[in-house]
Structures are given as C-alpha cells and as structure tokens.
Amino acid sequence: MPLRRWWDRAQPVTGAPHVRGLGVGAEEWLQVARDVAAAGGVLHALWASCAATGERCAHERAVYGAYQTDGGVLVVELTPPDEAPWIYPGIEDIFPAAARMQRSAHDLSGARSSDPDVRPWLNHDRPYEFVRVDGEGVHEIAVGPVHAGTIEPGHFRFSVVGEKVLKLEERLGYTHKGLEQRFTALPILQGHRLAARVSGDSAVAYSWAYCQALEGMSGRTIPPRAAWLRAVCLELERLANHLGDLGALGNDAGFAFGLTQFSRLKEDLLRATAAAFGRRYLFDIVVPGGLASDLSAEAARALADVVRAVCAETVELRDIYDEHEGVRDRFTGTGRLEPERAARLGVVGLVGRASGQARDVRVDLPDAPYTEVPVTMVVQHGGDVASRVAMRFGEAHESGRLLTSLLSGLPHGAHAAEVGVPADGAFGVGLIEGWRGPVLVALQAGPSGSIRRCHPHDPSWQNWPALEHAIMGNIVPDFPLINKSFNLSYSGVDL
Amino acid sequence: MLKTLRKIASVGLISEPAPAPDELLRVRRAADATIAAVLGRALCIRHVDAGSCNGCELEIQALGNPYYNLEGHNIRFVASPRHADLLLVTGPVVRNMETALRRTYAATPDPKRVVAVGDCGCAGGILGECPASLGRVANVIPVDVEVPGCPPSPARILQGILTAIQG
Numbered sequence: 001m002p003l004r005r006w007w008d009r010a011q012p013v014t015g016a017p018h019v020r021g022l023g024v025g026a027e028e029w030l031q032v033a034r035d036v037a038a039a040g041g042v043l044h045a046l047w048a049s050c051a052a053t054g055e056r057c058a059h060e061r062a063v064y065g066a067y068q069t070d071g072g073v074l075v076v077e078l079t080p081p082d083e084a085p086w087i088y089p090g091i092e093d094i095f096p097a098a099a100r101m102q103r104s105a106h107d108l109s110g111a112r113s114s115d116p117d118v119r120p121w122l123n124h125d126r127p128y129e130f131v132r133v134d135g136e137g138v139h140e141i142a143v144g145p146v147h148a149g150t151i152e153p154g155h156f157r158f159s160v161v162g163e164k165v166l167k168l169e170e171r172l173g174y175t176h177k178g179l180e181q182r183f184t185a186l187p188i189l190q191g192h193r194l195a196a197r198v199s200g201d202s203a204v205a206y207s208w209a210y211c212q213a214l215e216g217m218s219g220r221t222i223p224p225r226a227a228w229l230r231a232v233c234l235e236l237e238r239l240a241n242h243l244g245d246l247g248a249l250g251n252d253a254g255f256a257f258g259l260t261q262f263s264r265l266k267e268d269l270l271r272a273t274a275a276a277f278g279r280r281y282l283f284d285i286v287v288p289g290g291l292a293s294d295l296s297a298e299a300a301r302a303l304a305d306v307v308r309a310v311c312a313e314t315v316e317l318r319d320i321y322d323e324h325e326g327v328r329d330r331f332t333g334t335g336r337l338e339p340e341r342a343a344r345l346g347v348v349g350l351v352g353r354a355s356g357q358a359r360d361v362r363v364d365l366p367d368a369p370y371t372e373v374p375v376t377m378v379v380q381h382g383g384d385v386a387s388r389v390a391m392r393f394g395e396a397h398e399s400g401r402l403l404t405s406l407l408s409g410l411p412h413g414a415h416a417a418e419v420g421v422p423a424d425g426a427f428g429v430g431l432i433e434g435w436r437g438p439v440l441v442a443l444q445a446g447p448s449g450s451i452r453r454c455h456p457h458d459p460s461w462q463n464w465p466a467l468e469h470a471i472m473g474n475i476v477p478d479f480p481l482i483n484k485s486f487n488l489s490y491s492g493v494d495l
Numbered sequence: 496m497l498k499t500l501r502k503i504a505s506v507g508l509i510s511e512p513a514p515a516p517d518e519l520l521r522v523r524r525a526a527d528a529t530i531a532a533v534l535g536r537a538l539c540i541r542h543v544d545a546g547s548c549n550g551c552e553l554e555i556q557a558l559g560n561p562y563y564n565l566e567g568h569n570i571r572f573v574a575s576p577r578h579a580d581l582l583l584v585t586g587p588v589v590r591n592m593e594t595a596l597r598r599t600y601a602a603t604p605d606p607k608r609v610v611a612v613g614d615c616g617c618a619g620g621i622l623g624e625c626p627a628s629l630g631r632v633a634n635v636i637p638v639d640v641e642v643p644g645c646p647p648s649p650a651r652i653l654q655g656i657l658t659a660i661q662g
C-alpha cells in the first residue's frame with residue numbers, strides 16, 4: 001500500500017472528519033498524486049496560497065492539493081525552493097481536472113505549473129486561443145457569454161459538421177469577481193456570509209463547509225440540535241434544486257407541463273422554507289457555532305407536511321415522465337458519459353454518481369447528523385441524461401425521507417454555541433456534500449480574527465471538462481438539454 | 496396522458512395578482528417618459544448576469560412559475576437584446592463582463608429601461624468593488640429602477656419591472 005506511507009506521515013487537520021495534511025517537495029507532490037490515482041482516489045481541489053488578483057505573492061508561496069481516498073481526505077502542501085521563478089510539477093496528466101485549477105492558480109497567485117498549456121483562465125485581458133478542428137465541412141459555432149435564457153454567462157465554442165458536434169471547448173471565468181481576495185478583507189467570523197454567495201444555489205453547502213472549517217480551528221463542537229438543523233437546511237437546498245432541474249429538463253425535452261408542475265412544487269417548498277426559517281433561500285442561516293435561528297415544534301411539523309406533499313407529487317410526476325414517450329426518447333442515450341470515462345476524468349457529485357462513481361461525502365465520511373441518520377446513496381450507471389434525471393428523482397426522494405426523519409427527531413438543546421476567533425495561522429478544511437457534489441472550503445486564519453486565505457471549491461471544477469466529452473457526437477440542438485442535466489455552476493468556478 | 500390531464504385539472508388556476516408598482520424603487524426618471532405608451536401592454540425582457548452568485552437568477556426564474564405567471568402579465572423573456580425593451584441586470588458588474596454588458600445595452604433599441612436586481616446590482620453588495628469588479632450596475636450603464644434584496648423575492652422583482660415601465 002504505497003498510499004499508506006503518506007497517511008502515516010500526515011497530521012490531523014481540523015474541520016471535517018478524517019482530514020489529514022502533509023508537507024511535501026516537488027518529487028513527492030507528483031508521487032502522492034500517482035499513488036492516490038492508483039488507489040482509485042479523486043482530486044477534490046487544487047489551489048495556491050495567494051489571492052491577490054494580478055499581483056505577485058510576496059510571502060509563503062505554496063500550492064495545495066486535496067484528495068479523497070477510502071481513508072479520508074489528504075491535503076498536500078507543496079512549498080517551493082527559495083529561488084524564483086518557481087515552476088512546480090503539474091498533475092494534469094494524472095488528474096485531468098487539475099488543468100484548469102492550475103491555470104487559475106497561476107492567474108491568482110503567479111505559481112506556474114509545468115503544464116505546457118499556459119493560456120490564462122480567469123484573466124481575460126488577452127484574446128483567447130481556442131483549439132481549432134480542421135477538416136472538410138467543419139465549422140465553428142460560438143455561443144455566449146450572454147446566453148438566451150436566464151442563466152450565468154460563459155462561452156461555448158462548438159466545432160461541428162452539419163448538426164453533429166465534433167468538439168466543444170468551454171471558456172469560463174466571465175463572472176470572476178476576486179472572491180478569494182474579498183475573503184481576506186472580511187473578519188473570519190463573518191466569512192460564512194461570503195461563502196454562501198460563492199454559488200448562491202449552494203448557499204447552505206458552502207456556509208456549512210466554511211463553518212465546519214472555522215469551528216474545527218476554534219476547537220468548537222456545535223450542539224447536536226445545530227447539526228441536525230443544518231442537515232435540514234442542506235436537504236431542503238438539495239430538494240429545491242432537484243425540483244427546479246427536473247422541471248427545466250422536462251421543458252428542454254419539449255414537455256412544458258413538467259416545468260409548470262415542478263416550478264410550482266419548488267415554489268411551495270420555498271414558501272414553506274421561508275415560513276420555517278424566514279428566508280426562501282437559506283443564505284445567512286448557517287452561522288459559526290450553529291444556526292442563526294431556531295425552529296419551533298409547530299414550524300418543524302408544518303415544514304415536514306409540505307415536504308411530504310411535495311415528495312408525494314414528485315412520485316406522481318416521475319410516473320408521468322417515465323410514461324411520456326417523447327420525453328423518454330429525448331433523455332435516453334443523450335449526452336452519455338461512460339463510467340470508465342467518468343472515472344478517468346475524476347467526475348464527482350451527482351453527475352459522477354449518474355455514471356457509476358459511487359461517492360457521497362455524507363456516506364463516505366459522514367459527520368453529525370449523518371452518522372445517526374444514514375443516507376442511502378443513489379447511483380446510476382447509464383451516464384446519459386436519463387440517468388442524471390433518475391439521479392434527481394432518486395435523491396429528491398431520499399432527501400424527503402431524510403427531512404422527515406430529521407424534522408421528527410430534532411434533539412433538544414441549544415441551536416448555536418459561541419465560537420471564538422482561531423489562532424493566527426490556524427488551518428481548517430470543511431467538506432460538505434451539496435446538491436451538486438462535494439463543496440470544499442480551505443480556510444487559514446490571519447492575526448486578530450482576520451482571514452489570511454480562503455479557497456472555496458465547487459464540484460463544477462471537476463465536472464465542467466466532462467461536459468465537453470458528454471456532448472461529443474451529439475447534435476447541437478441537444479446541447480441545452482445535456483448542459484442542463486449537468487447544471488454546473490459558473491460563479492462557483494469563476495471565483 | 497390521462498395522468499397529465501388529471502394533474503392539470505386537480506391543480507387548477509393558482510396565479511396570484513401582480514403587485515402594484517412601487518415608486519420608491521425608482522432611482523432615475525428617463526427623459527422619454529413614454530415607454531408604456533410605446534409598448535402597449537406587452538413587454539420583452541433580456542436578462543444579463545453581469546457577475547452574480549446565481550442566487551438572483553433563481554428568483555428571476557421563479558417569475559415563470561404558475562404563482563407569478565409572468566407571461567400571464569404579458570411579460571416574457573427574449574433571447575436577444577435586439578428584441579428587448581428592458582434589461583434585467585444581476586450581480587456586481589465584474590471586469591470580465593463589462594464589455595458584454597455595455598454591448599448588450601447598446602444593442603437594445605430605444606426607448607429602453609434597465610432594472611438592477613439584488614443588493615449586488617444596486618450597491619455592489621457583499622461581492623462588492625475590487626480590482627476584478629466595478630460594483631453596482633449604475634457604475635456602468637444608466638439604471639432606472641433598483642430592486643434590493645439578497646436575493647429579492649420574485650414579487651419584489653416583478654414590482655420593480657412594473658415600476659420601470661410606468662415611467
């Protein structure tokens with residue numbers, strides 16, 4: 001077990017359970033990546049230590065990688081030799097998803113990897129060179145950054161023959177707003193508010209991951225009631241997003257009825273959420289130490305009633321989707337991402353599970369309350385739009401079941417505890433399975449309650465490159481449907 | 496098919512009345528106070544995400560659900576700014592979206608209105624101004640109505656839209 005030696009050398013990291021950290025040199029950096037890949041592990045995140053946009057880092061240069069293997073999460077810190085300029089070994093050959101992370105890390109911190117693709121990713125100051133496909137009858141279609149629907153901006157460059165897509169190249173970074181730098185201007189006890197807004201549709205996952213890191217650094221365990229209420233919020237967020245996607249997917253397959261019904265159910269759920277927590281979207285509800293407000297017994301019952309009703313209707317609608325031949329025809333076989341390819345690309349979260357990648361932080365590395373209310377993981381193996389739709393139906397159902405258990409079994413006691421300012425230099429990692437996949441937050445404290453460094457990491461980093469594969473060989477008019485079935489975040493990866 | 500029809504019948508009509516315009520949301524009165532007269536009762540909207548966290552988008556999308564029933568109010572989203580009467584802009588305007596936003600504004604025919612949605616669009620919000628971001632929408636293009644909130648509710652956004660076309 002070559003991986004064993006790294007685990008043995010690693011020290012515990014505070015925050016999420018089963019996280020360990022390890023400082024390495026350049027050779028070992030590569031070897032860890034190889035060993036993790038050989039053991040079937042995945043890359044969760046790669047980032048560099050400085051956040052100053054466009055500026056070069058003056059102190060403590062380092063590059064970090066976070067991997068998940070069966071034993072837990074391994075955070076590797078690579079520190080450079082003193083002499084500049086520094087080029088560290090890229091791991092894009094071992095973990096293809098690392099390529100864009102390394103290019104972004106360079107844009108943000110100046111740390112350059114050995115990858116020969118040195119095109120900037122977040123920095124849009126210069127024109128971008130797309131990879132061209134030559135051949136008879138091949139032409140390009142450029143779409144974006146402003147799209148036809150109410151969605152986030154990004155650019156897609158298709159190389160097509162007739163209607164058929166030979167290649168898609170994504171160009172993202174349009175919503176880059178200097179988030180990592182913005183974190184360093186906030187007090188560490190306020191950073192959860194910004195974390196919630198890294199990708200607004202995953203506000204609970206991000207703010208929980210942030211608080212998990214912070215609480216670990218401060219040596220604080222949150223009261224059981226707070227953990228249960230956080231899980232209520234997280235499952236509500238998952239359910240609401242899945243309902244929204246199921247409607248949009250029906251609509252993209254030409255079945256407007258689906259959008260009408262699911263958008264109605266989502267609205268019902270959001271209104272019930274607002275009645276329970278005072279907000280339709282749970283932006284500032286997860287706070288350091290627990291929850292911003294408690295839930296009364298009546299409110300918990302009323303919320304559970306709506307969840308039950310919404311889930312019952314979702315079962316009926318699943319039947320209607322399954323029986324609708326037009327919908328089935330559009331979903332089946334479209335945008336297929338084979339399990340082998342998904343494994344090779346290190347695809348995570350819902351899209352990964354739709355292609356047989358059976359990983360879910362709530363199951364693999366559970367923290368309270370998932371230790372007491374275990375999650376049944378949903379996995380599909382088809383890898384097509386139909387599988388990603390089935391994932392959402394399955395997970396919506398499971399979230400409904402979890403919510404019913406959580407809301408009826410809430411432990412008594414406080415819903416929050418005081419959290420103190422962590423010591424200067426303290427480091428913590430939070431890891432929460434959001435509706436899209438694992439959300440990681442790496443947090444380092446600065447002096448007197450400041451943030452030295454915060455890297456929020458969206459699972460969309462790993463999954464965007466897989467979309468380029470899933471569209472290959474499909475027709476251009478199916479792109480909106482395939483893209484929706486992935487439903488990845490732009491803001492979350494543009495930082 | 497039968498199940499589909501039964502569902503439609505059992506849910507029935509659930510659309511809610513539109514909120515009244517709210518003059519407090521107006522930040523600028525356009526010189527050509529004629530837009531309602533020109534447009535009659537149909538309004539076409541183009542949404543531009545200039546750098547949002549995607550939270551505001553969720554509430555804009557909700558306007559299409561049967562409760563708010565945007566199309567029932569003769570308002571619809573269009574795919575091109577050239578077909579639009581009103582721009583709904585979310586997020587702080589980040590540097591990488593500045594050109595796209597200016598171009599979208601220029602491509603929208605006159606008379607036109609701009610509604611900035613969310614704390615970020617109205618004031619920069621927590622995402623704020625920094626080297627990568629220019630802050631509020633009004634820093635880049637003229638804004639008629641601002642709808643604060645993080646994110647604002649669909650009813651509030653609809654109110655902002657209706658206010659914008661009153662003047």
Ligand code: SF4
Pocket residue numbers: 197200546547548549550551585586587612613614615616620621622644645646
């Ligand atoms: S106002 Fe709030 S919800 Fe809207 S983009 Fe800004 S942070 Fe996101």
